[in-house]
Amino acid sequence: xxVISQASGNLSxxxxxxxxxxxxxDEMFHSEGLTxxxxxxxxxxxxxxxxxxxxxSKQEADVSxxxxxxxxxxxxxxxxxxxxxxxxxxPRIITGAEWRTIEEGLTQRITALNHFLKDLYHERRILxxxxxxxxxxxxxxxxxxxxxxxxxxRDVYVSVCGTDLVRLPTGEFVVLExxxxxxxxxxxxxxxxxxMKQTFPMLFRKCGVRPIExxxxxxxxxxxxxxxxxxxxxxxxxxxxxxxxxxxxxxxFLARQMGIQLVEGRDLVVHDNLVYIRTTSGLQRVDVIYRRxxxxxxxxxxxxxxxxxxxxxxxxxxxxxxxxxxxxLGTGVxxxxxxxxxxxxxxxYYLGQDPILNNVETxxxxxxxxxxxxxxxxxxxxxxxxxxxxxxxxxIGPHSSAEQREEFRLRILQDPRNYIAxxxxxxxxxxxxxxxxxxxxxHIDLRPYVLFGEKVTVVPGGLxxxxxxxxxxxxxxxxxxxxxxxxVLQD
Amino acid sequence: xxxxxxxxxxxxxxxxxxxxxxxDHCARVLExxxxxxxxxxxxxxxQRWLRIAACLGFQPDASIGDPQLAMIRMTSDTKGRASxxxxxxxxxxxxxxxxxQISSEMWERLNQLYHETTQSGLRVQSDADPLRLVTTIRxxxxxxxxxxxxxMNHDEGWQFIQFGKYMERACAISILLDAHFxxxxxxxxxxxxGLLASCSAFExxxxxxxxxxxxxxxxxxxxxxxxxxxxxxYAAERMLAALDAIAEASAVRRPARIERTIGxxxxxxxxxHIKDIIAGDIHQFLYGVIEQCWQLHAAVHELYIDYPIESxxxx
Numbered sequence: 172x173x174v175i176s177q178a179s180g181n182l183s184x185x186x187x188x189x190x191x192x193x194x195x196x197d198e199m200f201h202s203e204g205l206t207x208x209x210x211x212x213x214x215x216x217x218x219x220x221x222x223x224x225x226x227x228s229k230q231e232a233d234v235s236x237x238x239x240x241x242x243x244x245x246x247x248x249x250x251x252x253x254x255x256x257x258x259x260x261x262p263r264i265i266t267g268a269e270w271r272t273i274e275e276g277l278t279q280r281i282t283a284l285n286h287f288l289k290d291l292y293h294e295r296r297i298l299x300x301x302x303x304x305x306x307x308x309x310x311x312x313x314x315x316x317x318x319x320x321x322x323x324x325r326d327v328y329v330s331v332c333g334t335d336l337v338r339l340p341t342g343e344f345v346v347l348e349x350x351x352x353x354x355x356x357x358x359x360x361x362x363x364x365x366x367m368k369q370t371f372p373m374l375f376r377k378c379g380v381r382p383i384e385x386x387x388x389x390x391x392x393x394x395x396x397x398x399x400x401x402x403x404x405x406x407x408x409x410x411x412x413x414x415x416x417x418x419x420x421x422x423x424f425l426a427r428q429m430g431i432q433l434v435e436g437r438d439l440v441v442h443d444n445l446v447y448i449r450t451t452s453g454l455q456r457v458d459v460i461y462r463r464x465x466x467x468x469x470x471x472x473x474x475x476x477x478x479x480x481x482x483x484x485x486x487x488x489x490x491x492x493x494x495x496x497x498x499x500l501g502t503g504v505x506x507x508x509x510x511x512x513x514x515x516x517x518x519x520y521y522l523g524q525d526p527i528l529n530n531v532e533t534x535x536x537x538x539x540x541x542x543x544x545x546x547x548x549x550x551x552x553x554x555x556x557x558x559x560x561x562x563x564x565x566x567i568g569p570h571s572s573a574e575q576r577e578e579f580r581l582r583i584l585q586d587p588r589n590y591i592a593x594x595x596x597x598x599x600x601x602x603x604x605x606x607x608x609x610x611x612x613x614h615i616d617l618r619p620y621v622l623f624g625e626k627v628t629v630v631p632g633g634l635x636x637x638x639x640x641x642x643x644x645x646x647x648x649x650x651x652x653x654x655x656x657x658x659v660l661q662d
Numbered sequence: 663x664x665x666x667x668x669x670x671x672x673x674x675x676x677x678x679x680x681x682x683x684x685x686d687h688c689a690r691v692l693e694x695x696x697x698x699x700x701x702x703x704x705x706x707x708x709q710r711w712l713r714i715a716a717c718l719g720f721q722p723d724a725s726i727g728d729p730q731l732a733m734i735r736m737t738s739d740t741k742g743r744a745s746x747x748x749x750x751x752x753x754x755x756x757x758x759x760x761x762x763q764i765s766s767e768m769w770e771r772l773n774q775l776y777h778e779t780t781q782s783g784l785r786v787q788s789d790a791d792p793l794r795l796v797t798t799i800r801x802x803x804x805x806x807x808x809x810x811x812x813x814m815n816h817d818e819g820w821q822f823i824q825f826g827k828y829m830e831r832a833c834a835i836s837i838l839l840d841a842h843f844x845x846x847x848x849x850x851x852x853x854x855x856g857l858l859a860s861c862s863a864f865e866x867x868x869x870x871x872x873x874x875x876x877x878x879x880x881x882x883x884x885x886x887x888x889x890x891x892x893x894x895x896y897a898a899e900r901m902l903a904a905l906d907a908i909a910e911a912s913a914v915r916r917p918a919r920i921e922r923t924i925g926x927x928x929x930x931x932x933x934x935h936i937k938d939i940i941a942g943d944i945h946q947f948l949y950g951v952i953e954q955c956w957q958l959h960a961a962v963h964e965l966y967i968d969y970p971i972e973s974x975x976x977x
Contacts, residue, residue: 413759414758414759414761423761423762426762427762432666432668433762434668435670437670438668438669438670440971442971442975447971447974448666448668449668449669449670449969450666450667450668450669450912451666451667451668451669451672451818451908451912451914451966451967452666452667452911452913452914453912453914453969453974454971454974454975455666
């Protein structure tokens with residue numbers, strides 16, 4: 172372990188001056204001035220360059236992001252709504268050993284959740300055995316009755332998953348939420364790696380960072396492995412809601428990386444339960460759709476009749492097994508935040524194992540005792556609406572006003588099934604490069620991406636999201652969050 | 663099979679290109695006529711703007727009597743769809759739908775031009791402002807066409823861009839010629855020079871015929887010259903070449919009536935003599951060209967873009 176004050180003795184400016192560690196786990200420092208060994212290369216690098224060099228690197232990185240068009244759309248603002256995703260210059264580093272735990276834990280979790288989904292839409296053993304109350308399933312708005320008895324390719328419901336992990340003050344990684352519908356952000360992981368390789372080329376070599384660039388190939392072979400039987404050279408497409416969707420850049424990026432068509436609902440034609448895309452050379456049959464459109468909008472005949480983002484008849488073609496949708500329909504029931512509380516039980520029930528990655532302690536507002544306790548102590552808890560994501564519909568107790576708490580108290584009492592509460596977590600912190608040239612700790616989380624086709628693959632890395640506002644615990648990009656490159660080291 | 667082109671993408675590229683060419687044409691016509699208007703002439707201002715309005719697809723209104731107002735309306739009125747700013751917006755709207763398919767340089771150029779024209783469109787105050795705006799467009803269009811040719815694969819999508827651009831140009835020049843030849847307005851030399859300027863053809867014409875302006879020669883040049891890009895024949899040849907390239911890339915068989923239209927259009931421009939055209943009915947001739955262009959537009963839409971799915975299964 173290195174001690175900063177010694178190493179930086181000959182420098183006139185110490186970028187870490189004023190780096191204070193509080194109760195949260197810090198990714199880089201064991202305690203003030205004492206670096207964790209896997210961060211030493213980074214520390215040496217930071218202490219051997221001037222502040223101007225770092226600033227220039229930061230500027231170059233920003234320009235590179237801008238030129239690649241890595242932007243996201245902010246809803247509710249008029250023109251000029253495209254913004255560069257804020258990006259921090261310093262990587263977040265994870266050791267090989269830490270990663271092994273994460274990888275095993277995520278593999279276990281996605282396997283169990285797939286068993287769970289298959290069971291829910293077929294035999295419903297888990298409900299009959301009383302492990303989960305049926306009521307909580309049937310009241311979930313993402314439960315799709317239409318999926319009952321539908322055979323899904325390879326029995327894989329969730330083939331692309333982005334699980335949000337956070338690190339507790341003890342250093343333990345726990346699961347904050349599962350994103351089993353249409354998780355996004357993987358394009359930021361890939362593009363930020365490309366930029367960082369230009370920024371710190373030698374540091375990559377020294378640290379032994381494991382590559383992630385094969386993500387798109389793995390995604391393509393995952394999708395290919397799901398193709399309907401007998402379709403030896405399947406046509407695979409990415410389905411996007413269109414250019415106005417906030418993640419359009421990512422849809423286009425992935426399609427380009429995989430070398431497949433990016434289509435919209437209006438490009439699809441369903442005829443005799445077969446799905447085609449309309450091309451200038453005529454109709455071309457489609458076998459697998461990596462859909463980035465929510466369940467509700469996929470087929471106006473089966474779901475929301477006002478949707479123009481899907482294709483009429485798509486669900487019937489899907490049910491007939493003529494086309495595969497990834498992820499399957501109805502996976503949202505398993506990432507409902509109330510059902511999340513049961514995931515440890517789900518893992519034990521289907522796999523007979525203890526969870527490798529634990530959940531965050533979660534109180535169900537549908538439970539009278541838990542509800543009464545939370546409603547009385549709203550200033551200590553984070554309250555979340557069960558079906559929401561992206562940091563919307565959330566109360567962070569310690570940072571809230573009395574007015575907001577009263578509003579949430581009423582909302583909870585009105586519709587208890589729709590809310591859960593979790594203790595306010597001190598998310599781990601990592602060093603971030605600030606505009607004034609200082610390095611300060613900011614709270615972060617981690618979203619690794621899991622792919623499941625023939626087998627489970629977790630690409631060693633992920634999206635580390637940063638709450639760029641000092642003291643903030645909200646990492647969502649729509650709420651002022653940014654990202655960091657995530658380095659997983661070889662042993 | 664990764665080379666298949668989505669119909670929607672082809673359609674957006676086609677319209678992007680047509681709207682862009684329309685804005686460009688509109689800028690050339692306005693620039694030429696604004697300049698003409700500055701000199702004393704037999705043609706009254708009102709007659710002139712009525713003719714322009716007819717060529718560019720504007721409904722005549724009260725602004726026709728006031729050149730400044732008319733100019734503002736035709737450059738930057740966004741209530742109608744025919745103004746330069748509206749056409750550039752439509753081109754950009756279509757480009758944004760296929761941003762991943764065109765080159766990033768194309769998008770940047772178009773986007774930049776959009777921001778420049780909408781901003782200067784808002785600021786038209788002094789009498790020199792409209793001319794600045796049309797100059798911006800003209801310069802911007804050279805750049806856009808340049809990067810389109812140099813930064814994009816010359817694949818099926820590029821052919822749809824060419825098809826749209828030259829379709830628009832062939833029709834626009836035909837309409838312009840028709841307005842000048844069938845007009846009851848007394849035509850004088852200056853007006854004929856204005857017609858050449860509307861097609862950026864003044865220098866090119868002089869190289870072929872010297873600065874000797876006769877309506878017949880001007881008609882011959884703008885209609886039948888095969889070497890200058892702003893002539894009906896050149897545009898039609900390019901349009902048909904793009905159409906052939908599309909047919910080859912998509913491997914869709916064209917019905918006989920389309921082949922016939924293509925052949926007629928090609929032959930009428932390649933083998934007609936200007937004396938016969940003028941001695942006959944030039945209006946009828948130009949109208950025939952426009953009509954054939956429209957048939958090709960409709961045929962392409964039906965063959966490649968919005969074909970009935972039944973026909974797709976018969977094949």
